[in-house]
Every structure is written in C-alpha cells, then in structure tokens.
Amino acid sequence: MARYTGPKSKIARKFGEAILGPSKALARKNYAPGMHGKGKRAKVSEYALQLKEKQKVKYTYGILERQFENLFHKAAVKEGITGENLIKLCEARLDNTVYRLGIAPTRRAARQLVIHKHIIVDGDVVNIPSYSLKPGQLVGVREKSKSLEVVTNSLLGKATKRFNWLEWEATEMVGKFISYPERDQIPENFNEQAIVELYSK
Structure with a gap:
C-alpha cells in the first residue's frame, strides 16, 4: 500500500x-x-x-x-x-515529534516540513521523516524557515497543547525530546x- x-x-x-x-x-x-x-x-x-x-x-x-x-x-x-x-x-519519529511540538498543524504537514529541510535535529538539517529520536535530542525550526506561515500559524494554534515528554522553547523555536512517552500519556x-x-x- x-x-x-x-x-x-x-x-x-x-x-x-x-x-x-x-x-x-x-x-x-x-x-x-x-x-x-x-x-x-x-x-x-x-x-x-x-x-x-x-x-x-x-x-x-x-x-x-x-x-x-x-x-x-x-x-x-x-x-x-x-x-x-x-x-x-512511532511517537519518537521525527515527523510525529514536529507535529506534537506544534510546529505543524498535522502529521502530513510535519512530514512535508521535514522533507523540505525546514527542520533541524541537534543543529543539523534532517530530511528523513522516519528518523528516530533519542531522549535528549533537540528538534527545531531552521533559522530561515522560522517565518514560514504554516509554522507561525500552527504554533499560535497549539500554544496551549503540550505533552509531558516534550519541552518547547518558544523564543528559539526549539523543542526537546525528553524521553519516550508512557502509554497512558499518548492520547490516541x-x-x-x-x-x-x-x-x-
């Protein structure tokens, strides 16, 4: 399929x-x-x-x-x-984490941002949506992509929804994958x- x-x-x-x-x-x-x-x-x-x-x-x-x-x-x-x-x-995938952090409005949009090299992991561009994050890694928006309309609109809409296994620094547009989530923390x-x-x- x-x-x-x-x-x-x-x-x-x-x-x-x-x-x-x-x-x-x-x-x-x-x-x-x-x-x-x-x-x-x-x-x-x-x-x-x-x-x-x-x-x-x-x-x-x-x-x-x-x-x-x-x-x-x-x-x-x-x-x-x-x-x-x-x-x-599944939750540790890069595209899913970009979505959970609120950088993109949907997982599909998050996948597009990753593929088009708008996302960095530990300061380096990563364009593989299935990239598996490890606890402690930093996920952020590339400097020249911070003004993208899809990113700014999504971050405004998700300002109140945050997840326990992620940290978000709004001024730097950088999030941290703290740990793998517990099953009861995942809303799906x-x-x-x-x-x-x-x-x-």
Missing part, C-alpha cells in the same frame, strides 16, 4: 474516529463509507479486528507496511511490553495488543 493521499473523511468514517485530523463528515455520516455503509454488517472476525487496529496505527502515523514491520521487530526485541514499545517508537485510542497478536500468528 502506498502512502494514503485521499480524502481524510473517508478514513475517519472507516474507523469511526478522526484519525487524520478533525472531520465534519464523521458527525454528518457516522457510518462506514461506500454503498453498503448503512447496511447490516456481518460479524467481524478476530483477524479483521486485529488488522483494523494495525491499519489505524499506520494511517495515524503515515507509516508504510515495510517500515511498520521493521518498527514492530525493533519493539519486540526491546525490554518491556511489545505493543507499548511499538507505539513509543489504539489497541496495540491486537497488533501483537496479529504478528504472533
């Missing part, structure tokens, strides 16, 4: 959650997309539920299948609970255990 670039409302209706950002369509049409969306649904198998959870995480963080498999294997060999490790590794509604069960088959 290539990276999804279609309507966000379709995905929101598919999962019953606005996982790609706010969606008015979800309030208006609170049922699955397609001509059979309102029809009687057959009983969903355990495998289908597990696959749905995996797809939800992949869509949320914008991760492709092979990248996701690699992340899962890294999570499996780390100390701790595999499912929680997986979500923590995932059933990561279902993904572990899917891969253990």
Whole structure:
C-alpha cells in the first residue's frame, strides 16, 4: 500500500474516529463509507479486528507496511511490553515529534516540513521523516524557515497543547525530546495488543 493521499473523511468514517485530523463528515455520516455503509454488517472476525487496529496505527502515523514491520521487530526485541514499545517508537519519529511540538498543524504537514529541510535535529538539517529520536535530542525550526506561515500559524494554534515528554522553547523555536512517552500519556485510542497478536500468528 502506498502512502494514503485521499480524502481524510473517508478514513475517519472507516474507523469511526478522526484519525487524520478533525472531520465534519464523521458527525454528518457516522457510518462506514461506500454503498453498503448503512447496511447490516456481518460479524467481524478476530483477524479483521486485529488488522483494523494495525491499519489505524499506520494511517495515524503515515507509516508504510515495510517500515511498520521493521518498527514492530525493533519493539519486540526491546525490554518491556511489545505493543507499548511499538507505539513509543512511532511517537519518537521525527515527523510525529514536529507535529506534537506544534510546529505543524498535522502529521502530513510535519512530514512535508521535514522533507523540505525546514527542520533541524541537534543543529543539523534532517530530511528523513522516519528518523528516530533519542531522549535528549533537540528538534527545531531552521533559522530561515522560522517565518514560514504554516509554522507561525500552527504554533499560535497549539500554544496551549503540550505533552509531558516534550519541552518547547518558544523564543528559539526549539523543542526537546525528553524521553519516550508512557502509554497512558499518548492520547490516541489504539489497541496495540491486537497488533501483537496479529504478528504472533
């Protein structure tokens, strides 16, 4: 599956959650997309539920299948609970951290900022969205990119929403990835255990 670039409302209706950002369509049409969306649904198998959870995480963080498999294997060999490790590794991605810091309004916009070399890590330009941050690393906006409209507008809108595992210095436009977040600090509604069960088959 290539990276999804279609309507966000379709995905929101598919999962019953606005996982790609706010969606008015979800309030208006609170049922699955397609001509059979309102029809009687057959009983969903355990495998289908597990696959749905995996797809939800992949869509949320914008991760492709092979990248996701690699992340899962890294999570499996780390100390701790595999499912929680997986979500923590997703949170440590550079594009996600740029979004969480409020530098970009969405993860998709954050990915674009990283690719176009507007973001620096420890003072050096990094243009790899999947770059995995380590605790203590600094993430900031490149000097000549600080006046970008998308960045300034996003920072104004996110002034009140901050996360415990990140620090933000507004005057310098630099954030710090303090530590991997605990699972209960991550607001997204995932059933990561279902993904572990899917891969253990």
